[in-house]
Amino acid sequence: MVRHPAGDLARPARDGSPRWRGGVRLLRPWRFYLLAGAILAGLGCLDTVAELPELQQTPALGVVNLGASLTFILTGLLLLRERGQRGVAWALILAGTLRSLDFVDAWNTGPWPVYAVVFGAADRVFGAWALLRYPWPRLSRPQRIYLIALTSWMLTGRVMVVVTSTARSTGYSASSWWPSLLPDPGLNKLIDLILSCGEGIFAITLIAFFVMRLLETKGLDRIVIAPIMAAGLAAVVAASGTAVAQLFSSISTGPTGAYLVEGLVDVTVPLAFLVAVIQRALLARNLAELSAKIAIGADLGSVRYALRETLHDPTLEVLELPGSGSPASADGEARRRGGGPDAGVALVPAPADSRLVEVIRTDAGLPIAVVIADAALARYRGLFDAAVRTSGLALKNAQLQAQSARAELDHVRASRARIIEAGLAERRRLERDLHDGAQQHLLGLAARLTAAMAHTADPEATAAFRQARIELGEVLAKLRDLAHGIHPATLSQGGLSAALEEVAERLPLAIDLSIPPDRAAPGVEAAAYFVACEALSNAVKHANASSVTVTVRIGESRLELEIADDGIGGADPAGSGLANIVDRVSALDGETSIDSPPGSGTRILVRIPCA
């Protein structure tokens, strides 16, 4: 769905069938060039014939005139292949052809001098038309009025000049046909003066039009029309110069020098059109830059920036469509708003009428984002479409990459959770094996030793038994420490509350425990236990604390553990103890915040999700 100001520039329909009105564009290239060559040759011959006497009398002027005409015609022919510029192309061809026909009066016989005087400015009308029109689809109302007024003024004025003069008075030979209806030199002079003044006003108006256009246009339009407007200005100034020079010379001979200058200046007009055509073609080069720019990181912001730069439209906007991530929501939303196949656009705040809108879709046709640009870009449809396509590809890639990164992250998280779980289970099994196996065995042995002692009265044997029992006691204590280090049995049996009470009992400082008896997942409990032990040990070893509070809150979605001491503070978060805490917690996707201002104690808050 595209909104652009005029249908004239209709771009190809989505199905790809071209809708140009210009039949020329449908021609195969070789046929077109053959036809163009024929037209150029034909018009070239016509102009050469018209210019023949001029070429003999003032060869330089003749050559310049012919050259200017041919440049106009050639440029026009090339423009025929530009979309929507057929009118401008024909105007240039006509202007070029008529430009040399102006000098047909040099034949100095038959109706040619009269033709040259009456229609001598026709090429300028067509030139002005082309300059004002390109590359817009149509002229504005003031421009149309201007051109009609100019044409009328020129025709009327020149006819008046002709009828108030004779061939002789204008300097042409008597063999020329001249409709001298009201020969009056005084009147003729007056009319010529009025006509010239009028032309001066028209010239100034045209310059004003050019300046206004330059000021009004922006972005790509300005890049394209700036050379044309400059050439147009130069041509108008040159033509005005000629007109002034004509006032001081006879019509038939004319100011050769001024004509020569004007001819040379006029050549810049078609050249400027060529530059514009080339400029438009060169804009495609921006696409390569665009690809390079958004290849680095295709987030919405960088795509927006790249498109603005490439399309020279600072008002261009790229908006992400809500729910573009999930197909269901995007479709649902579109349906709810009662849209058709292009309803994605309806999700976007309605742009001003004169904005160009294009939706970027996934391969499955789901809208990802929408580009809203200046309507002027409709004239650079090819460039715009290509830029949007490039951005679309980049955005799609980014979306895919994000999806696969997310999937990979989920995978890593799941496997990490499994590894932690498996490690924990293994430790618990080890602890249980030690406790229920070796420890019970040794305890039974100790009981047997004691029982055996009852059966001997021998003091040496008794002493040996006693020693053995003491050593057995030491072995048992070591074994218990080992088992506890592998996994505290109290944690699996009594939960955090029991396990941390046990820890607190062994530490030489006042510990306030506020722990609910509720249970959490084994992995979460183990992590919280580890964190609490590490923090308590820090409080004893480094913080010089005299009291600590340990608070645990067990919610449905997460466990919160807070350990606050009244020690010296200033703990180093990068220190191994705190770093271990952070690692352990983040392994379960939890978060740790450590607050330890020097002199004000240390507060560690840990949140672990209970999924």
Add this chain to the structure above:
Amino acid sequence: MRLAIADDSALFRNGLILLLEASGAQVTAQVSAGTELIACIQADPPDAVILDLRMPPTFTGEGISTAAQIRSRDADIGILVLSTFAETSYASQLLDAVGHGVGYLLKDNVTDADNLISQLDRIVSGETVIDPSIVRRLLQRKRRASRIDALNPRERDVLGRMAEGRSNVGIAQDLYLSPRTVEAHVTNVFAKLGLDQTDTDNNRIRAVLTFLRSAKE
């Protein structure tokens, strides 16, 4: 003394039986799980039962739940729970569940035969016995604020001995005090812990429970 034993470790059980029989006790039943113990003692009630804290099927606190069931069926039978965990939470859970005539001892410490028999005697006579190593740690432990803080050091020593199951006379001997002085300390302990002065027997258990729970406060 007639005893029934439940412990899932046959090695420890056999050692314990040897030890008890050497000390003159009679073992009427030996089983490996709490449910079996309940069935055995119904048929042939012993003076006391000795059971492991951790037993099948879950290897968590079966000892405590079995003890509670036994007490609900028989108000007089002595119950001794053996454990390798020196935690006050299990001890206080046990006292909560059973009340009187109950003991919580660490397996490491039962190898002193005479001591074990005397502790069993106290349990059978309705007293409460907590392993001395647990009591010692509780007494050593610093805490922020607790009702125990109201006690002076001597009273705390007396409370500790009460928790170990000592009688007033025994405490007097341990601390080289006259029985009357110990009695005065005991009364002070009850008063400071806010316990009823008249119900002396239950007060001892409540005082010990308060003592155990002070770990949690």
